[in-house]
Amino acid sequence: MRPATLRVGIAGLGTVGVGVVRLLAANAELIATRAGRPIAITAVAARDRTRERGVDLSGLRWHDDARGLAGDPDVDVVVELIGGAEGPARQLVEASLAAGRPVVTANKALIAIHGASLAAMAERSAVPLCFEAAVAGGIPVIKAVREGLAADRLTRVGGILNGTCNYILTAMRESGRDFASILAEAQALGYAEADPSTDIDGIDAAHKLAILAALAFGRPVDFASVHVEGIRAVGALDIAFAQELGYRIKLLGIARLAEAGVEARVHPCLVPQTMPIALVDGVFNAVFAEGDFVGRVMLEGRGAGAGPTASAVVADLIDVARGTTIPVWGANAEHLSQVVSVPIGERVGAYYLRLQVLDRPGVIAEIAAILRDSGVSLKSMLQHGATEDVSGNDVPDAVPIVLVTHQTREHAMRRALELIAALDVVIEPPAMIRIEAG
Template identity: 60%
Template structure:
């Protein structure tokens, strides 16, 4: 058997600690798959004295994580610190410049700097691997980059954030409000104390930017991802969705259109029978549509110590055994500059909920505005009557372009009888 691959781990949070633990626990199995032993020789973290339940005997401790990048006894650096800039970025760049391969779970770093880092990896003749950066233990990076290589992918989409999926599932099952379920998710450890990246869609947008680059061969373009979160979703909207035959999911969707590539993260209504609608709780699912393979579904836990560490170690084993591929499937110099499809021309159905004063003529005014913008209503529900008081009215539309729908909603919001900004959720045919 060949000499050992020597690994340094920067960051000993839940993922980093589990990576070190699994590399030791499954050492023989890993060696048999890799063709040689894989040994952790050095680690670094903020607190040396913290009890992580790890046996670090025989492993060097580095107070400065950047020192791992230039050690002669390190072949691969696992960057598990996080953050789009700062120490994480410097560590990755320094390690690759020193001829060391890098494994990372850092989707923010890659979403903001992926194309540049891919060029640097190729220039240094090293591997930059990131299976753990998207959907945890689901091997979607490998599937898109290698398994589906013969396909022309038309669309890749999915549930990319388990926190949001948990919240939407719990709201539907319990009828509780967003704030109550978010607080529960934080207590259970599914949501951070500051949940902004999750509930505002940023985390999912980071991941979608990477999937889109892989699927369509263009440079990573996080700024091109239209991003909306789930803070505005109410228990009332979820109940109406059920009545109309839909479930609400936060989806990331990247698709090839005649006008260019469109990347978007936002709440969607999907038919209850759609496979993606059946994905509940903290689970993730990614679907890819290829011309040869058809539609594929990749499902599993999208976060957590075990699933993410599993993906990290899978990348380490690939490096140990000499398997590799360009960071985004094709050489960095061949990554195209994607033509961004205009958001306003996107077409689809829409769900709209209005809070209006219950008086004669209100619905006539609403439908007149929709008619003027060529918006055709498909169905409508009004629950109960409460003359001269605020009541909800929910409706769905036939397919229409985004610009027309937005203009109609802006005009409807100006009506005296409309008491709140209209709630709107896009209906997606999957």
């Protein structure tokens, strides 16, 4: 007797939704073999029925309201590809779980913000909630962290989690051009949205990091505790100085389990040019995890796009077809840790500090005294000739100074920065970038 087909309802027929349709058609036989039964789309929900999408949608049941998929008798599993943490996406996922229907989603904002309550609904209904595609596109990081490393006590997880930012920082380094011109180029190439704020302000990476931290440390997802900084303030001058010092600048998401709790932060970092993650360029993502027995592992690949993201969605559908059910965060709710979050001010590490100062006698001594009195120890200093300010204007008698510190606590570094910024010889806000050497 032929196994029953897994009937799929897809909400959202954008780039990823169409990619899922194409993948299920192109690899139907392979997918059926690996899933143990055929997987076929039976229903869709999309706002515009007349739009040409380049795939055959004839014979499928259409829902103008995506929530209709949750009660469709011809749908066994709902795939949510609408996006957004609220509105139709959340309503559909909640309705589907409440109805006892498995859900597959690529929605990182939804999982990062409402993942705790959605996981509880999935647990009560005893159905899977799958979201491999929500983090790093086609890179199988959810399965790697939650299942492949299930035997290890993980202490650190993170990486390059946003391809748009990685492309911009790579292009700035290779071309020497400033942030604004590279961003415009990324938008023209389709690597950045018309409104790129979610990407360049670090929010997208923070959604993904919140999910990874919950999986790695077995606790409920806590997006609100993630410290978030984007790349708008990274200048071409910082890129050049970083290279001179032997570093590259990357936007990293880092979550670490320490004695005091979990620290989770997204911000630009200087990383040594010899580190594998420093060599991940362009639109590529890379995710690392560190465990007590496995050591350090890293996965790299395309973090977005129709093909990679569709691949992750269909991998989850194959799990559903097989009957695989794994707790959303790797353990049932009663076994999750309640470990506290640690604020960014407790971070201990080295710092890069760039100052634009008037070329006057005693300036360096004054700055060094502030750092000393704040408990910040200097490791090295670079001083170049006169240069332009952040607006590209020549500033007479002004020079850039770059200071690299030894390890210090962020509270101390911020206190020193406030005092330095108040000096009348400092002519623009100091630029501070954290150094991640390990």
